[in-house]
Amino acid sequence: MKDLRVSIAALALSCSSPPSVAVPDRDPLELSTLEDLNADPNILEVNLEAREADKQFGTTPVTRVWTYNGTVPGPLLDVKVGDRLIVHFTNRLPEPTTVHWHGVRLPAAMDGSLAMQAPVPPGGTFRYEFVLKDAGLFWFHPHMRTDVQIEKGLAGVIRVRGSEEPQVDEERVIVLDDVRLKEDGTFPTFLDDTSKMMGREGNTILVNGIANATIAVTPGAATRWRIVNVANGRFFNLRLPNANWWVIGTDGGFLPKPYQTDRLLVAPAERYDVMFVAPSARNTEVQLTSEPYERGHHSGERDPIVVAQVRPRDVDAIQPKALPTAFRELVKLPDGPVDMPITLDEGTNDKGELVFTINGKVFPDVAPFMIANNSTRVFEVKNASDMDHPFHLHGFFFQLLETNGVPAPADRLANKDTMIIPGKTTVKFVSHFDEPGMWMYHCHINEHSEGGMMGEIHIQ
Numbered sequence: 001m002k003d004l005r006v007s008i009a010a011l012a013l014s015c016s017s018p019p020s021v022a023v024p025d026r027d028p029l030e031l032s033t034l035e036d037l038n039a040d041p042n043i044l045e046v047n048l049e050a051r052e053a054d055k056q057f058g059t060t061p062v063t064r065v066w067t068y069n070g071t072v073p074g075p076l077l078d079v080k081v082g083d084r085l086i087v088h089f090t091n092r093l094p095e096p097t098t099v100h101w102h103g104v105r106l107p108a109a110m111d112g113s114l115a116m117q118a119p120v121p122p123g124g125t126f127r128y129e130f131v132l133k134d135a136g137l138f139w140f141h142p143h144m145r146t147d148v149q150i151e152k153g154l155a156g157v158i159r160v161r162g163s164e165e166p167q168v169d170e171e172r173v174i175v176l177d178d179v180r181l182k183e184d185g186t187f188p189t190f191l192d193d194t195s196k197m198m199g200r201e202g203n204t205i206l207v208n209g210i211a212n213a214t215i216a217v218t219p220g221a222a223t224r225w226r227i228v229n230v231a232n233g234r235f236f237n238l239r240l241p242n243a244n245w246w247v248i249g250t251d252g253g254f255l256p257k258p259y260q261t262d263r264l265l266v267a268p269a270e271r272y273d274v275m276f277v278a279p280s281a282r283n284t285e286v287q288l289t290s291e292p293y294e295r296g297h298h299s300g301e302r303d304p305i306v307v308a309q310v311r312p313r314d315v316d317a318i319q320p321k322a323l324p325t326a327f328r329e330l331v332k333l334p335d336g337p338v339d340m341p342i343t344l345d346e347g348t349n350d351k352g353e354l355v356f357t358i359n360g361k362v363f364p365d366v367a368p369f370m371i372a373n374n375s376t377r378v379f380e381v382k383n384a385s386d387m388d389h390p391f392h393l394h395g396f397f398f399q400l401l402e403t404n405g406v407p408a409p410a411d412r413l414a415n416k417d418t419m420i421i422p423g424k425t426t427v428k429f430v431s432h433f434d435e436p437g438m439w440m441y442h443c444h445i446n447e448h449s450e451g452g453m454m455g456e457i458h459i460q
């Protein structure tokens with residue numbers, strides 16, 4: 001594989017333009033899209049319907065899945081910064097649901113959490129409407145019974161393009177997931193003991209809903225993958241042989257300074273925006289794997305797994321565009337005394353059942369934080385348990401200040417909405433709250449949030 005030809009010039013930005021290499025045939029990994037009902041180019045207005053459908057994963061018999069508009073994953077909503085998104089949502093499922101717009105800064109009433117809206121009953125509708133303030137990759141999913149509803153297939157993607165995007169030869173959205181299937185194609189019991197403890201991990205790895213996926217690349221192309229992990233519990237620790245990824249962005253958009261890595265750890269709900277030069281030998285497959293990662297309870301002792309085959313198309317290698325070396329400025333939020341101490345832990349309740357706690361309480365008994373609007377607050381999140389928890393804050397980004405008292409590296413400044421807090425680790429981060437309402441924070445292992453590891457922040 002070619003070395004990355006990184007321009008030493010400072011900024012390699014250009015106006016937003018579609019990738020210059022056309023994808024030959026319809027790509028099985030292409031995500032579905034929805035018809036735009038609005039003629040205004042700055043408004044995307046769609047009908048979104050949660051409904052059951054049949055889907056075949058690999059060679060397993062057909063599975064009855066839960067979908068947005070018939071597909072798993074759901075559709076890709078493609079918009080640009082400043083656009084308005086209007087979603088006419090209908091629930092055709094046999095149980096209530098809501099739609100949460102993960103990572104999107106929006107009015108609290110549109111956030112889809114049960115703190116701010118009533119569940120949409122079967123047959124019911126809800127109108128979501130908000131303006132996209134940030135460029136980045138976001139996703140949407142239910143915010144009730146998430147351990148079941150997301151596992152059954154309810155997850156879609158929002159891609160928000162900024163006014164300045166890197167020039168690349170090829171770009172792709174990669175939705176990582178797994179699903180646990182019985183031989184007859186049905187879902188086994190949801191809350192078995194291992195799933196309760198670790199979050200449910202599937203026996204079938206999915207890339208954009210496809211089992212045993214092959215990801216086509218153009219040989220030698222400057223390739224951008226925009227990765228989101230929608231799995232309930234699985235952490236993907238990605239490796240592509242001989243490739244170093246340039247991480248150019250994460251949850252809240254571009255990084256000020258890209259960095260290089262040969263392993264990309266993506267916890268549930270996190271997003272990473274990476275660039276690399278695709279292998280240049282045509283028709284030579286390489287394996288994208290997930291390497292062992294210890295997130296507690298000996299989970300790191302397992303073998304690597306294959307996530308997908310990466311196959312250069314049968315065309316001549318191209319000369320890749322130079323990769324960008326720097327992006328936008330990010331305003332660094334100030335450090336300060338801890339306002340919000342949060343301890344994550346696990347325990348047992350009166351009935352002897354495993355529960356997940358925040359400050360010793362199981363949601364909804366966790367005391368909410370009360371905050372004045374337009375204030376900056378420092379969190380201290382102490383993970384007292386033995387396993388990692390991906391911490392998610394609704395509606396706002398946060399920046400890491402410290403890990404176990406060690407200041408965060410200055411060159412890794414990032415706006416995050418989901419971050420791994422490793423077991424027995426304490427982090428400090430800072431967030432600016434400028435939107436009133438009730439907002440959730442929780443672990444994004446869905447079995448953990450449903451098991452009690454969730455709290456509220458009231459901004460007034």
Ligand SMILES: [Cu+2]
Binds near residue numbers: 388389390445448453
């Ligand atoms: Cu957790």
